[in-house]
Amino acid sequence: MRLRQIALVADDLDARTDELCSVLGLRVAYRDPEVGKWGLHNIVTPVGGNFLEIVAPKEPNTAAGRYLKRRGGDGGYMVILQCADAVAERARIKALGVRTVHESNRPAYQGTHFHPQDTGGALLSVDSVEPGADHLAPLCSWEPAGPDWKSFVRTEWVNDLLAAELQDDEPEALARRWADILCHPVRADGAGWRMDMEQGHLRFVRARDGRPPGLGAIDFQAARPDAVLAAAKQLGLPVHGKQVVLCGIRINLV
Numbered sequence: 001m002r003l004r005q006i007a008l009v010a011d012d013l014d015a016r017t018d019e020l021c022s023v024l025g026l027r028v029a030y031r032d033p034e035v036g037k038w039g040l041h042n043i044v045t046p047v048g049g050n051f052l053e054i055v056a057p058k059e060p061n062t063a064a065g066r067y068l069k070r071r072g073g074d075g076g077y078m079v080i081l082q083c084a085d086a087v088a089e090r091a092r093i094k095a096l097g098v099r100t101v102h103e104s105n106r107p108a109y110q111g112t113h114f115h116p117q118d119t120g121g122a123l124l125s126v127d128s129v130e131p132g133a134d135h136l137a138p139l140c141s142w143e144p145a146g147p148d149w150k151s152f153v154r155t156e157w158v159n160d161l162l163a164a165e166l167q168d169d170e171p172e173a174l175a176r177r178w179a180d181i182l183c184h185p186v187r188a189d190g191a192g193w194r195m196d197m198e199q200g201h202l203r204f205v206r207a208r209d210g211r212p213p214g215l216g217a218i219d220f221q222a223a224r225p226d227a228v229l230a231a232a233k234q235l236g237l238p239v240h241g242k243q244v245v246l247c248g249i250r251i252n253l254v
Contacts (some may be wrong), residue, residue, distance in 0.1 A: 001182065002135055004127070004142065004201025005044075005051040006164055007078035008247045009064050010193050013056035016247045018044050020054065021196060023231045023246055024220070030146030040064055044145045047220060049138040049159035050200075051145055053078075054247060065169050070104070071088045074248030077213025077246065078113075078123040079202070082135045083180070086110040086128035086166075090125030093126070093181055107226055109143035120174050120213040121166040126182075157227050158220040162200055162254055164215035167207040174213075175204035217250035225253040 010016040020026060026045040035042045039059035045052050055077060057065040067077065083089050087105070088114040088224065099115035104127075111127030129141050141152060168174040175186040175193035186195045192205035207213060222228060225242055230239075238245040242253040 001197045002082045003050065003161060003182065003197060003202070004054060004082035005054040005078075005080035005144070006076065006161060006215070007055055007080065007123075008075065008249055009068055009077035010054050010056045010074045010247050011068060011207075013043065013054060015042055016054055016056075019235060019237065019246055020045065020052070022235065023228055023237065023244060024248055024251075025154055025224070025227065025231075027050070027154050029152035029207070030144075032144060032146070033150075038062060038064070042150070046145060046149050047158055048153065048155055048160040049140065051080075051149075052141065052161065052218075070212050071212050071248075073172045075211070076122060076164070076218070076231075076249045078125060079121075079215060080127060081109075082140070082195070083128050084135050086112060086126050086133075089126045089128075092183070095252070096181065098181060106143070108141065108179065114181070115200075120177055121213060124178075124181070134200060143186060155223065158222050159223045160251070161218065161219055161221035163203060163214060164200075164218040165203040165205055165215070165219075165250075167209070167211075167216040168213040169207050170208060171204040171206050180205070197207040215249065217252060219252045220253050222253035228253055247253035 028043045030044045040055045041058045041063035042055040054076040065218040102113040104111040109128045114124045141217045178187045184195050186193045232244040244251045
């Protein structure tokens with residue numbers, strides 16, 4: 001499996017999009033009309049061959065809006081993994097008793113959102129693209145980013161999505177739950193737990209920021225960390241060493 005995309009949730013899509021692009025040197029590749037069926041609007045931006053998305057409610061009483069309230073504001077929302085065969089993974093995971101909240105079965109894209117009450121930590125999606133595609137190829141096709149996303153790749157400041165960090169009051173239990181769901185081992189890693197995938201990794205740590213369990217941090221490979229930090233400071237965003245807080249999530253520059 002590969003860590004392919006992270007979705008953030010925000011109250012103000014335009015403001016957070018402007019910050020994201022200004023601080024990380026990225027460009028918006030796509031706005032997906034399909035998310036409107038959930039009362040949302042969004043943007044998707046490539047980070048090398050992986051992706052960062054922001055979703056925001058545009059109607060009252062949406063799942064994303066309720067999540068914003070539960071977590072006390074903007075922050076991480078969904079971990080999206082790519083595999084060779086998402087339909088097979090869906091069947092395997094459902095057999096464990098994990099419920100689904102959305103299933104896609106298009107010729108060029110198959111995916112499943114699993115119920116966060118069953119996974120814990122964050123909304124999890126396991127997806128794949130057309131049969132026979134090499135899901136580990138750096139620029140493997142990715143329908144959720146639109147038809148022309150490769151034209152919008154900018155790698156001058158950040159050039160890859162490396163990791164996601166899930167926080168919980170019981171990180172070991174969460175790590176072992178995700179290990180069972182994804183059929184990937186976890187190992188102790190410092191004060192937390194770690195799952196290494198074919199590309200990218202997940203960390204499971206104790207919540208220490210006063211916020212509820214959820215997706216608390218992501219790691220980017222940074223070609224110009226100095227430029228990112230300077231841009232964040234210019235906008236008055238929190239900066240701690242090589243970490244920036246943007247859209248309610250900690251972004252570590254590696």
